[in-house]
Amino acid sequence: MVRNTRLRTPIWALLLTAFTAVSCSSGQDDITFDSxxxxxxLSGCKGQRATLQKDLENIRLQLPGQKxxxxxxxxxxxxxxxxxxRSQKIYVYYLTPGPKCxxxxxxxxxxxxxxRFDALGNVREANLTTN
Structure with missing residues (x-):
């Protein structure tokens, strides 16, 4: 019986590790966008980004949690x-011509x-705004 217990411990540890790895993967890598x-x-100067606004609205809610x-x-x-x-930051992308154009x-x-990113580099929110 002692030998079986020793064999089961590594198997349980392996299964726990595998389960943790699978449950922690995001599964959100299938974002379809015309990158x-x-x-x-750049900076929306050519007006091409504005044509992608509907696509962007469709994927915007998939961005939180991404790296x-x-x-x-x-x-x-x-x-x-x-x-x-607290090491947070915001990336700003212009859909319509920005001030650099x-x-x-x-x-x-x-x-x-x-x-908006948190200190660990995870997206906390993504918003489309008109300023």
Whole structure:
């Protein structure tokens, strides 16, 4: 009986480890978005990002819980970044021409995607706003 107990302990540890690994995986890696078009339109200057707004609205609720690296793969480098207290930050992406665009009208409100990260690099919220 002692030998069986010794064999069962490693098996239970292995099963527990496998269960933990499976339950902790996000399963949200299947976000479908035209990243190429988005990344080729820096600061929304060409107007191509605005055509992706409906797609963005469809995937916006899938973003919380994603890692910062996943967001960078989807949207590229942010157009602006705000640093907050406690190592939090917000990435800002312009859908309509932002302030860095030559043809930008300063009086026209810009539509932006703001992605807020916690200190661990996880998305806490993603909002579309018109400023």
């Amino acid at each position: 190429g078009t988005w990344k080729n339109d 910062e690296t996943k967001i960078r793969k989807l949207f590229g480098k942010p157009d602006a970044e705000e640093l907050l207290e 030559q043809l930008s009208d300063k009086n026209t409100p810009a539509t932006t995607l703001a992605v």
